[in-house]
Structure formats: C-alpha cells, structure tokens
Amino acid sequence: METTATVGYRLLFRHAPAALLVLDPHLTIVEASDAYLAATMCTRDGLIGRGVFEAFPVNPDDPESSGIAALDASLRRVLREHTTDVMAIHQYDIPRVGGGFDRRFWAPVNEPVCDEDGQLRWIVHRVDDVTAYVESRPDGLRFAQLAEQVRTSNARAEAEVFAHQRLHQEHQVLQALLDSLDAAVVGCGHDGRVVLANDAARDLLGPQITVPPTEWGPVLHLHHPDGRPIGPGELPLVRALHGERVLDLVMPGLNGLDVCRALRADPATADVPILMLSAYAMPADLQAGLDAGADDYMMKPFHSDELIARCTALIK
Known part of the structure; x- marks a missing residue:
C-alpha cells in the first residue's frame, strides 16, 4: 500500500482528466497536464520555462482580440487578492503547428495555491475548450460577448453590494463610538x-x-x-x-492650537480626549499639536477606518 510520501503527485497531475496549466508568481509555466497539451497542441518541453503570454501570443491576424487582456486581468487579480477567478467564455486563438492560429473559445478558471504562511506559490489555470459549442450556435460570437457583458454587470453589482455593506458597517461602528x-x-x-x-x-x-x-x-x-x-x-x-x-489650525485669532491649550488649562475639560486632524504633515506640525495638549494627531488624507480606530483608542 502506497503512503502519502510515495505517491507520485507529478505523475498524477500530468494524467489528470482536465486541461491544467501551472504558473509561478511571475506567470512562467512550470507544469502542464497531458489534457492541456492535447487541447492546445503543444509539447511539455515547448511550454515549461516560458511566460504564458510568450507561449500563447496574440494572433497577428486579430490584434484587437481581448483574449490576452482578459486573461492577464484575471491572473493579476489572483496574484493580488489570492482568490479564485472564474472567467467568462472568451476567444483566445492558439498557435497552430506549422504556422498560423486556430480560433478557439475557452471557459477558464484561475486558482491560487498558497503555502502555510499564506504566500502565493502557484496559479493553476484550468481551461475547457468550448469552441465546438460556441461555433455550433448561429450567434456563437455574440453569445461569448453577451456572456462577458453579464459577467461584468454581475461583478459591478457585487461591488456595489459590498460597498453598501461596508458603509453600513462603518456607520454602525461610528454610531456606537459616538453613543459612548x-x-x-x-x-x-x-x-x-x-x-x-x-x-x-x-x-x-x-x-x-x-x-x-x-x-x-x-x-x-x-x-x-x-x-x-x-x-x-x-x-x-x-x-x-x-x-x-x-475652527481651524490656520485661522486668524483663536485657532485649533489655542483651543487645545484652553481646554487643557480648564479643569472641567482638562481630561477631554483631543484628536487633531490637519493637512499639515511636517514633523514640526505634529509636535506643535502634541505640545498644545492633543492626545493624537492625524494627517489628511486618512481612511475612515483609521479615524474610528484612533477615536476608539482615545476613549477607552
């Protein structure tokens, strides 16, 4: 009976019943399954060690194709966010043995592979060749374009929902902070x-x-x-x-620094937490605010999360 230590994972991967390509963080090809080689009419030696866009360049007869741009955007998202990206069906022509290009339609998925420390080590690029299906439809190309439009619309809607949820959460945190x-x-x-x-x-x-x-x-x-x-x-x-x-630090007359000093001098307000917000970001400006009695000093611009965190720390 074979143990985990003796299983030939490379052999298993190469014989997997799926078209799989493995890329390193530099988008260099490090491995490919036999199914992928068959689908793309390539050899393993001809792919390993090459950049994915070097191995699969743009079709010179169709320079306006969006295939490379779509794949690059998807791979960059996986590198940046360490998340799986399911791409829409799109056209990506592949080099033909002997010269020229074959028109192909693909349904790709890009999956990150991270180590125990959360560092991305590889990207597994899986493709399904859907050329026959797309071309069997009278509106095949239109179908692919429509699929991309639907995906873009869904992504925009998801982003709007996420932004609304985040705004609602920030409002709840701010309300709780103010109520305290x-x-x-x-x-x-x-x-x-x-x-x-x-x-x-x-x-x-x-x-x-x-x-x-x-x-x-x-x-x-x-x-x-x-x-x-x-x-x-x-x-x-x-x-x-x-x-x-x-009231501002730079107003004539009574400015923010003067108010801060006055609050600290009055026994009734001497212990009131003071957080100064200013566009003045020099070390001397920070020192002046702290010398005037401020407990903290934030330089503009800043994120609302940081403001809430600092306010929470001051009133604890």
Whole structure:
C-alpha cells in the first residue's frame, strides 16, 4: 500500500482528466497536464520555462482580440487578492503547428495555491475548450460577448453590494463610538438636515433634534456667553454648513492650537480626549499639536477606518 510520501503527485497531475496549466508568481509555466497539451497542441518541453503570454501570443491576424487582456486581468487579480477567478467564455486563438492560429473559445478558471504562511506559490489555470459549442450556435460570437457583458454587470453589482455593506458597517461602528461619548454630537448633511446624532444629543435636544439647525437658536433658546440670543445664522454648525471655516489650525485669532491649550488649562475639560486632524504633515506640525495638549494627531488624507480606530483608542 502506497503512503502519502510515495505517491507520485507529478505523475498524477500530468494524467489528470482536465486541461491544467501551472504558473509561478511571475506567470512562467512550470507544469502542464497531458489534457492541456492535447487541447492546445503543444509539447511539455515547448511550454515549461516560458511566460504564458510568450507561449500563447496574440494572433497577428486579430490584434484587437481581448483574449490576452482578459486573461492577464484575471491572473493579476489572483496574484493580488489570492482568490479564485472564474472567467467568462472568451476567444483566445492558439498557435497552430506549422504556422498560423486556430480560433478557439475557452471557459477558464484561475486558482491560487498558497503555502502555510499564506504566500502565493502557484496559479493553476484550468481551461475547457468550448469552441465546438460556441461555433455550433448561429450567434456563437455574440453569445461569448453577451456572456462577458453579464459577467461584468454581475461583478459591478457585487461591488456595489459590498460597498453598501461596508458603509453600513462603518456607520454602525461610528454610531456606537459616538453613543459612548458624554458630549452631544450632531452631524448634518449639506442641506442642513440632521443625519447623525448620538444618545447624548438626543437626550439634550429631545424631539427638537428634527428641527433644522438654522432654527436651533430661537427654538432651543440658545444664547451667547454674554446673554445675547443666538441668531439663525450665528450658530457655528450653521456657519460651517454655509462653507465657513469655524475652527481651524490656520485661522486668524483663536485657532485649533489655542483651543487645545484652553481646554487643557480648564479643569472641567482638562481630561477631554483631543484628536487633531490637519493637512499639515511636517514633523514640526505634529509636535506643535502634541505640545498644545492633543492626545493624537492625524494627517489628511486618512481612511475612515483609521479615524474610528484612533477615536476608539482615545476613549477607552
């Protein structure tokens, strides 16, 4: 009885009842099954050690064919994402023995093979020759083109669903983060409509939270520190919605660094976590923000995941 150590895997692979080609991460051919050699009219010695696009070049009589571009895009995706890529039926002509090219239609699948550390070692390229099926149909070429259109449409729909799910997850994380704060936080869209509010804001404003911020001054009876009522256009949030930079590190007068120092000097706010966001990315700018009392300093642009992670770390 043979053990795993004595099984001839190369022999098994070569006799597999499927057309299989093995590529290394440089897209160089390292092995091929007998079924693949038969399907492509090639010899093993003529393939091994050559780049896949060197061994199967573009048909000069059909330079506009998308076969090479489609295969290259699929293989690059497998290299990049370490995921199986099922390609649509497409035309990819192969060199004919003695010269010229044979028109062929294929249904390929590209599968990554990774080691225990997750490093991609090979790509197994499997093809099914569907030329006879496609050419037996009166609309054979149109069928292949339609298959590619359907695949592209499905991929776009899947990407949109994934993006929507990711956005929903990020919103849930942000909402949980804001709800953990004692301070009231309200976010508005460009039209002034409240689109985000935490528990503290809902407790503070109650049903009035649905009122547009432009009306908060008189409706909520808000006043300046000197006792004057806050007018409709004087609320900082409203001014920000109108494009005014209400508070920034580079504003004249009281800027972000000054506010940070003032918060740290006031016993009531001395322990409030402060995260500065700025487009200034020099080491001196970072140092100035931290010296002013900021707990963290993020340089623009940044990803929302990083912002959420840093905020979460600050309030733990």
